Amino acid sequence: MRGGALPPALLFAALGFLLAYAPRKLTPPAVLAMVAGAAGAFAIGVPDNLEEIAFAGCWISVMATALLLHLPGRLGALPLTMVGLNAGVWAGAVISVAGTPLDLVIALPAVLVVVPAALILHTPARVGVKIVGSWLAAVAILAAAIPLTPTAGYEPDHFE
Amino acid sequence: MALLTLACLMPGVTQAHDGTGLVGGFQSGFLHPLGGPDHMLAMVAVGLWGAILGRPLVIALPVVFPAMMAVGGVMGIVGLPMPPIELGIGLSVLVLGSVLALGLKPRAWVAVLLVAVFALFHGYAHGQELPSAADPTGYSVGFVLSTGLLHLVGVGVGYLLAQVAGLKAVRALGGPIALAGVWFVYVAVAP
Numbered sequence: 001m002r003g004g005a006l007p008p009a010l011l012f013a014a015l016g017f018l019l020a021y022a023p024r025k026l027t028p029p030a031v032l033a034m035v036a037g038a039a040g041a042f043a044i045g046v047p048d049n050l051e052e053i054a055f056a057g058c059w060i061s062v063m064a065t066a067l068l069l070h071l072p073g074r075l076g077a078l079p080l081t082m083v084g085l086n087a088g089v090w091a092g093a094v095i096s097v098a099g100t101p102l103d104l105v106i107a108l109p110a111v112l113v114v115v116p117a118a119l120i121l122h123t124p125a126r127v128g129v130k131i132v133g134s135w136l137a138a139v140a141i142l143a144a145a146i147p148l149t150p151t152a153g154y155e156p157d158h159f160e
Numbered sequence: 161m162a163l164l165t166l167a168c169l170m171p172g173v174t175q176a177h178d179g180t181g182l183v184g185g186f187q188s189g190f191l192h193p194l195g196g197p198d199h200m201l202a203m204v205a206v207g208l209w210g211a212i213l214g215r216p217l218v219i220a221l222p223v224v225f226p227a228m229m230a231v232g233g234v235m236g237i238v239g240l241p242m243p244p245i246e247l248g249i250g251l252s253v254l255v256l257g258s259v260l261a262l263g264l265k266p267r268a269w270v271a272v273l274l275v276a277v278f279a280l281f282h283g284y285a286h287g288q289e290l291p292s293a294a295d296p297t298g299y300s301v302g303f304v305l306s307t308g309l310l311h312l313v314g315v316g317v318g319y320l321l322a323q324v325a326g327l328k329a330v331r332a333l334g335g336p337i338a339l340a341g342v343w344f345v346y347v348a349v350a351p
Contacts, residue, residue: 006297006298006301007297010297010301070223127218127219128312130219130223131219131222131223131308131311131312132308134222134223134226134227135226135304135305135308137226137227137230138226138227138229138230138300138304139230139297139300139301139304141227141230141231141233141234142230142233142234142237142287142290142296142300142304143296143297143300145233145234145237145238145287146237146290146296146297148234148237148238
């Protein structure tokens with residue numbers, strides 16, 4: 001098992017952490033782009049033979065989005081909306097090959113980490129946002145590497 | 161006979177092989193770093209050292225460790241050759257405990273490099289087990305979260321102790337950690 005709500009939820013959470021650093025008025029367009037991208041990619045669908053590409057795109061997007069947390073300056077409206085659209089597209093792609101519409105509904109609220117993260121940024125514990133963001137990148141690096149092995153645990157074995 | 165019948169009816173028997181690798185995902189991953197004192201002490205030591213070193217290393221070390229641990233995990237997954245892993249992990253506990261006890265404050269890049277190299281060993285050990293996890297994503301989330309929380313515990317304990325009892329009290333924790341590291345190194349090299 002490697003699909004479901006978890007990969008898109010991690011991507012949406014990474015976007016949420018990034019949005020916490022942006023001016024508040026830039027959050028709605030980015031989230032809308034994310035939802036539209038996810039719905040569009042899910043509706044169009046990804047062929048089964050492109051499953052690995054969909055997962056690779058999702059994990060690379062998690063890493064890239066988490067890396068953007070460490071940029072010295074803030075992202076503008078357009079780049080932030082594009083990052084939101086990118087997150088939505090790859091999340092929708094992953095769910096279309098290894099998930100259900102319910103997984104998308106379950107994953108979407110992960111972007112709401114923007115609320116506690118934005119509040120934490122006004123406290124002495126603000127370093128925690130970047131630290132937790134780096135955890136997402138670490139998970140993505142590991143998850144992206146799993147297909148490199150021919151004996152991944154999620155593959156059916158001799159019992160199936 | 162009755163016992164044999166009862167044993168055959170036990171559902172646990174059928175759970176011994178559920179068809180897909182390791183049982184569990186998140187929970188197995190979360191508990192994994194907590195099950196080994198070598199991993200646990202090294203990660204807490206990273207946090208304690210970060211608390212002593214202050215900014216920017218108090219952020220950089222907990223950010224670098226999971227990222228490099230993941231890189232080490234990838235090396236373990238693809239089976240790249242590494243020096244003896246247990247020795248590297250034992251040395252990480254010994255060295256991190258020692259720098260903590262001595263209150264060493266090296267240049268930032270030296271501290272980051274040291275922690276990054278040790279993180280590779282810890283990640284490699286996890287990465288070798290990851291491919292057989294039935295839910296590798298859940299497993300990864302669990303053990304990265306657990307590792308990160310251990311760092312934060314180290315940072316939190318370090319800051320609190322420094323405020324209540326001074327930096328010397330934080331450094332005093334490095335002694336037992338280093339001693340434990342000596343034991344782990346001994347176990348790793350003992351025939």
